[in-house]
Amino acid sequence: MVLNFQKDVSLLPYNTFGIDVKSKKFVSVRSTDELKAVLNQNQEKRLLVLGGGSNLLLTKDFEGLTLRIENRGIQIVHEEQRSAKVKVAAGENWHYFVMWCLDNDLGGIENLALIPGSVGAAPIQNIGAYGVELSQVFESCEAMSIETGELKIFNTEECEFGYRNSIFKNSLKKQYIITSVQFNLSKAPHQTNTSYKELSEKFDGKSPSIQSIAQAVVDIRSAKLPDPGQIGNSGSFFKNPVIPSRQFTKLQQQYPEIPHYPDQEGKIKIPAAWLIDCLGYKGYRVNDAGVHQKQALVLVNYGNASGAEIQKIAYEIRDKILENFAINLEFEVNII
């Protein structure tokens, strides 16, 4: 097996924020065997595992090994009358997999069309959009222990999914690398989810095909989220905060129009975009770093921003939100 370890590699092509920093060492892996061999041979203490590079902000050169997961393969592994289990290699592009499902008339992830990133990264933050979360169609994932190189299967319960959260961001952080994911998808006739406001308005009580839902989601996202191919970004930079209902009641007295959604255990979720917008940050720009003009939750790189410049805006927004609303915004994006 030939492993192509490279030195001083620019990570510019590998992160959607379009930040140009170098990694001391770099290697791509195309199979679990290659991954195991890399982990075996690696001498670097610091390891950066990259999928699509769509959820990270690089702020300086990385003094370690960057490992890019590039295994491929989509396979139906089990079929029943109404459902199919599909196993997907971690290195597959998420949106490509959504399109594959539409071509094969398999339902469940059509609301998650156009989310950047790889399939292997999807469970880590339990990606979600337009009323659907990955955890709802997740069957299991296979992951390799960084320490021992052993493979382990995690079922839904073991992943401890939450809002943009899983065990891989908490107690097992930096301990496992996801190598494949199995999904439990539906066969036609599909039960679709149009609960999200923009979808229910569009489909108005009708039951659309999974293909029409995906198209609607693509249209909505394209209208307000910047295309990383044109303007560097990592999607939502912040998580939507969830606050106790007592705190919310006070806030609502001050801001009667504040949008809100009930969350778990009587708590209330508030769109961070609304809070940021309220402080006038939409369209804010310092040099090439800024806040997207159409969605206040998204930080952007107009060209030559450094990671540090974007990070500075993120901290500034977080501080101002704390000062004005007494709400602690958490970053959804990983700052490296």
Ligand code: EPU
């Ligand atoms: N809003 C503003 N200003 C803005 C944008 C939105 O006030 O600039 C308000 C809107 O009026 C709306 C509310 O915020 O009432 C919610 O906005 P939107 O429906 O666009 O959703 P979001 O809460 O901003 C979340 C996810 C997105 C996901 C959408 C759709 C998080 C952190 N973000 O955004 O996920 O696509 O819902 O389901 O949960 C991502 O994670 O990268 C991402 C894009």
